[in-house]
Amino acid sequence: MPLTDEDIVRDLLHRCTEDVHPDGSVAARVAQRQRRKEIRRRAGSAIAAGAALGVAAGVIIAVQPRGGDAPAVATGTPSTTPKAANGATPQATITLTAGQRVLYQLSAAAARQQATTGRYVTLYEKEDGNLDTNVIDTQTGTDYGYQQGYNGAPSGAGTPAKDFSPTAAEFADMPLDPAALRQSLIAYYDAQAAADAPKWPKGSPAARVTPRPTPVNDIVFSQAMSFLWNPSTPPQLRAALFKVLAGMPGVQVDASARDMLGRAAVRISWTASDTTVYTVYENPANGTVLEQTYKWPAAMDLAPGYDLMLRVTRTNTIPPDPYKS
Amino acid sequence: MDKRQVRAFEGFAAESGAELLRIATLLTPDPHTAEDVYQETLQRLAARWSRVENPKAFCRQVMLNIVRDQARAKARRPRELELFDGTEPGDPRSADPHTAVELRPSLRAALTSLGEQQRAVVVLRYFDDRSEDEVARLLGITTGTVKSTASRAIAHLRAHPGLAAIFAASDSRL
Secondary structure (H helix, E strand, O other): OOOOHHHHHHHHHHHHHOOOOOOOHHHHHHHHHHHHHHHHHHHHHHHHHHHHOOOOHHHHOOOOOOOOOOOOOEOEOOEEEEOOOOOOOOOEEEEOOHHHHHHHHHHHHHHOOOOOOOOEEEEEEEEOOEEEEEEEEOOOOOEEEEEOOHHHOOOOOOEEEOOOOOOHHHHHHOOOOHHHHHHHHHHHHHHHHHHHOOOOOOOOHHHHOOOOOOOHHHHHHHHHHHHHHOOOOOHHHHHHHHHHHHOOOOOEEEEEEEOOOOOEEEEEEEEOOOOOEEEEEEOOOOOOEEEEEEEOOHHHOOOOEEEEEEEEEEEOOOOOOOOOO | OOHHHHHHHHHHHHHHHHHHHHHHHHHOOOHHHHHHHHHHHHHHHHHOHHHOOOHHHHHHHHHHHHHHHHHHHHHHOOOOOOOOOOOOOOOOOOOOOOOHHHHHHHHHHHHHOOOHHHHHHHHHHHHOOOOHHHHHHHHOOOHHHHHHHHHHHHHHHHHOHHHHHHHHHHHHHO
């Protein structure tokens, strides 16, 4: 049977591409990147979702702590000691653990920093070996993510993620009292989780499954980690976040750590209930983040991930894609 | 993405990744761009994984959108000079014209000489085996336009110097 021109074209197209196969690691890297993005976005866009659901910052404080909540203990429990032995009203003194002291020092260092200006905050980082740049519009919360392309190719246009980060105004409305901030982080997470929940058709088997609730301290740490990563988080909020972490049991602190580049760092880590280990390396001089690492549960079969912060700039115009050739 | 979703996502990529990358290879001017489009497509899929009913259809549409956006962005920039014209080695008339490596430069040159819409129609219709109606829906054009675009594109490919010999060889066998 004679071949038509269409048959020839069909045959050419198939034969010319039959040896084309993707690198098998691309999907795993994409999945890992997405998981991290979701953690960050959950912290960021939760503010907008909270506002949409009528969760005003002032009201959040009144949110009842959820079951299993254990807010005010930390890296070792601070002890309260009655001092007066002469019958006078005892003065309570709080003894901080070494870890808490380090976190309070970080908090003080962050609080001393001046807030920078400029609508666009650009974070240049290395993500699992790939150069990665996030440009956050502090007026809209949109994130323009640029990543150096696969095998070093240019990345092309970044995909804008709306409501990725709280806006400058939303940051300004966030409570700075550690207890209130902690409750805000939980409430924002809940609001975003509700907004993100898949809408299954009524009666479908998936609709009948109630997802296991995430433990409160897992929520607080991952939310705090996301805000600490966010280069547009103001210094005062950063300072409050360290105090929130100081109030959490199980947070591990190492004041003499170093990041992947050998920079002196305070390492703060948390092992979540699903065995994910979140680690943040902070600059002890100013409380800014140097590196974040993620060690996922073995069952996920994902390689550990890292974000190495290289540089942060602020400008009033949106910077171009740095990887465009 | 929870671990179940990660597994399902990676399973989809393992099963359909080659086909998607091949479509990207045919829709874009060079392998780097194809790999970039493929990665970007997977990223957009991962971001909506729990809400996407038909991942392959979603990827196909996303890929077309990305390629279209890139083509438009490129059209707005000053013309770039290419380091090579894509017609080096691999003359299909020499040796065995049936190997992918030899054919690819000629086919790429021929596809690049097509318009953006013609190229998409050719790839969807003759590589991805979509029906004319499906191609019309994907590209937002009428079925009649798909037919006429495909016909013109085939005629163009037939006349392209890099592929003319292949069509001629087929004619001579008739």
